[in-house]
Structure formats: structure tokens, C-alpha cells
């Protein structure tokens with residue numbers, strides 16, 4: 442009798458989940474496990490938490506959905522607060538585990554989580570999920586990943602396309618004697634509920650089913666994908682861009698599934714520059730992930746006391762009180778909803794770095810706290826890119842905020858929405 446523990450991380454889905462598929466195929470019994478790592482929760486000393494209430498709420502909704510879906514496969518979901526190592530060890534003591542399967546992550550803290558598991562003497566097996574390509578599929582070894590995005594994209598596009606996403610696996614043979622644990626409350630995680638403002642571009646609900654619903658709606662429902670390239674720099678409402686980032690961030694949606702649906706949309710309704718451009722943007726996401734995979738623990742490490750250098754100027758930026766309407770409108774949208782458009786993110790980051798001469802790491806830390814769609818690779822990748830420490834061959838990027846405002850909010854609708862209501 443073989444019992445596999447499946448440690449869920451940012452892969453909260455049944456579809457296109459290689460670790461789940463392998464566990465169901467190889468084990469008689471599967472136990473699913475998720476850990477709210479206490480290094481991210483309960484810090485009362487900092488100006489803002491590592492993970493804010495809205496993202497935590499979104500994760501809780503995603504876990505509820507996952508738990509319900511796993512029940513159809515007779516797989517219980519165990520949840521703990523603490524460290525993954527302690528949680529897995531405690532389970533192992535009561536229900537001896539033959540192996541731990543999990544999806545690989547490439548950033549510093551995530552690498553430390555998996556390193557810690559090695560002392561448990563349980564066989565570990567990792568899988569690459571949450572990206573368009575397996576590392577072995579790439580047309581170059583990882584250490585030769587091109588430094589610039591354009592070279593990366595061209596090499597990739599000349600050689601490969603993403604494999605098809607696979608459906609949820611059949612249930613393992615045996616029903617586990619382990620019961621699912623109830624989800625913790627926000628309060629138990631040291632957070633107070635924080636509603637999403639009514640003006641939000643979208644009020645997302647967490648979970649695989651909701652992610653798949655949004656995918657269907659943006660493609661086959663509204664067919665907004667056919668105008669994506671023209672609308673993607675918009676700033677108001679649900680449909681100027683896909684909003685897939687919410688579900689991609691914790692893996693409720695797989696990028697290969699998105700690619701597959703884009704392809705079937707193109708067969709039905711025709712391909713154009715816009716349908717391609719959504720894939721192009723997913724390649725940006727892939728690029729930042731692979732950069733982290735290449736650099737390992739050197740990708741980025743936040744200094745330990747990273748909140749301690751918060752000063753009055755940074756606080757004005759964070760709270761949307763700089764006096765620049767375009768910056769303040771975007772920062773208030775972020776603080777009140779947990780989302781900001783890509784156009785907004787570029788501008789507020791440039792403003793902090795170039796106009797205020799602030800510490801970009803603090804800006805990135807605030808994004809990490811406030812964004813529902815926070816993703817370690819895309820967030821720190823984009824911030825380092827704009828700060829000139831990353832992969833932009835042109836060095837530091839500076840935006841002229843006034844002309845950006847004129848171009849992207851010519852009638853002032855966006856600024857009015859966030860500053861004058």
C-alpha cells in the first residue's frame with residue numbers, strides 16, 4: 442500500500458497539474474496538504490503584512506474550491522499553519538507517508554522551504570508546473586537563458602509551442618482514512634477582512650472553477666481577446682485586459698490551459714494580432730519565472746528588516762498622497778481593491794524609483810502585500826527590470842508621468858474615479 446502526500450503550493454487546481462496526476466497514478470492513497478507558512482503571517486511590527494487580507498481571502502476561497510474538487514477524487518485536504526516541514530512531519534507520524542510530491546518553485550524562500558523537507562528522510566519528488574514549458578523542452582539549457590526578452594521569445598517561438606494541458610486525473614484506488622481539515626479564518630491568520638471597493642476593475646473570487654469561468658468569458662463569451670492588443674493599456678473596468686493574473690498567481694489556472702483555449706478560439710473565430718498578443722504576454726511571465734529558475738537563490742533576496750526603512754515619503758506614495766493625481770489614483774486603486782493595471786504598475790514604480798528616488802525594494806514589498814495577483818517572479822522581475830537591476834538591456838526605465846496620463850487617461854476618467862468620489 443503506497444501513500445503519497447501531495448503538497449499543494451501555487452498549483453491549486455486539478456487540471457494540468459503534473460504532481461497530482463503522478464500521485465494519482467502511482468499511489469494507492471493520496472493525501473493533499475497545504476501550509477499557511479507562518480513566516481508570512483502574524484507579523485505585527487511591520488507597516489504592512491507580508492500577505493494582505495484580500496490575497497489571503499482569495500487563497501482561502503481557492504482552497505475551499507480545491508477541497509471540494511479533491512473530495513470527488515477521495516483525496517482529503519489537510520491544512521496547517523506553521524512550516525511545511527513541521528506540518529508534513531506531524532502527518533507522517535500518524536499516517537506514514539511513502540513520498541512527498543510537489544510543484545517546484547524557484548525563488549529564495551520557496552527553495553528554503555523545500556530544502557528544509559530534506560531532513561525528514563521521506564523521498565521527495567518535484568514537478569515543474571505553472572509554466573508553459575518544461576525545462577527540458579527549452580531549446581537552450583537553462584544556464585544559457587537569453588538575457589533579453591526579445592531574444593528569448595524569438596528563440597522559443599522558432600523552436601517550440603506549449604504542450605496541451607491535461608484534464609483532471611482519475612481517483613486513486615483507495616479512500617484515505619485521513620479527514621480534511623477546516624479552513625482557518627482570516628483572524629486565525631492574524632488578519633482582518635478587507636472588502637474590495639465597489640469601483641474595482643473586477644471583484645474576483647478564488648478557485649479553479651472561477652478561473653476557468655473567467656477564461657471562458659474573456660475568450661468565448663465577450664470575445665474581448667480579439668481586441669486585446671488595442672485595449673490592454675486600459676485602466677477601468679473588467680475587460681480591457683484578461684485579469685487571468687488573479688488565478689494564475691496561485692495556480693488555479695494553468696498557463697498551458699490558457700494557451701490551449703486561445704488556440705481553439707483562433708480555430709473558431711480567427712487569429713489576429715490580439716489573440717497572439719495574449720500569448721506574447723504569457724511569454725513575459727514565463728521569462729521572469731525562468732530567470733528565477735536560472736538564478737536560483739540569487740534571483741532576489743529581500744533584506745530581513747525590509748519594512749524598517751519606511752519613511753514619510755514612501756508612506757505618501759503608498760497611500761496615494763504624493764500630490765500627482767495619476768500616481769495617487771493608481772495607488773488608491775491598489776490599496777482599495779488589491780489590483781492595478783499594468784500601465785499603472787509601470788508608472789507608479791517609475792515614479793517611486795525616478796521621481797522620488799525611493800527604495801524600489803520597498804515598493805515591491807508593498808505590491809507583495811497588497812496585490813491579490815502577487816507572483817514572486819513577475820513582481821520582483823518587473824521591479825528589478827524597471828529599476829535597471831534586471832533584464833532590460835536599456836537599463837533603468839523612466840516614464841514621463843504627465844505624458845503617460847495625457848495618453849492613457851486623456852479625459853481624466855480614471856483619475857476622477859479614484860480621487861473625486
Ligand SMILES: Cc1cc2nc3c(=O)[nH]c(=O)nc-3n(C[C@H](O)[C@H](O)[C@H](O)COP(=O)(O)OP(=O)(O)OC[C@H]3O[C@@H](n4cnc5c(N)ncnc54)[C@H](O)[C@@H]3O)c2cc1C
Pocket residue numbers: 673682683684685686687689690719722723725726727729781782783784786787790808812814815816817819820821823824827
Ligand atoms: C512593477 C510591476 C509589478 C508587477 N507585479 C506582478 C505580480 O505580482 N503578479 C503578476 O501576475 N503580474 C505582475 N505584473 C505584471 C502585469 O502588470 C500583470 O500581470 C497584469 O497587469 C495582470 O493583469 P491581466 O491578467 O489582466 O493581464 P493581461 O494584460 O491580460 O495579460 C495576461 C497575462 O500575461 C501575463 N503578463 C502580462 N504582463 C506581464 C508582465 N509585465 N510581466 C509578467 N507577466 C505579465 C500575466 O500572467 C497576465 O495575467 C507586474 C508589473 C509591474 C510593472
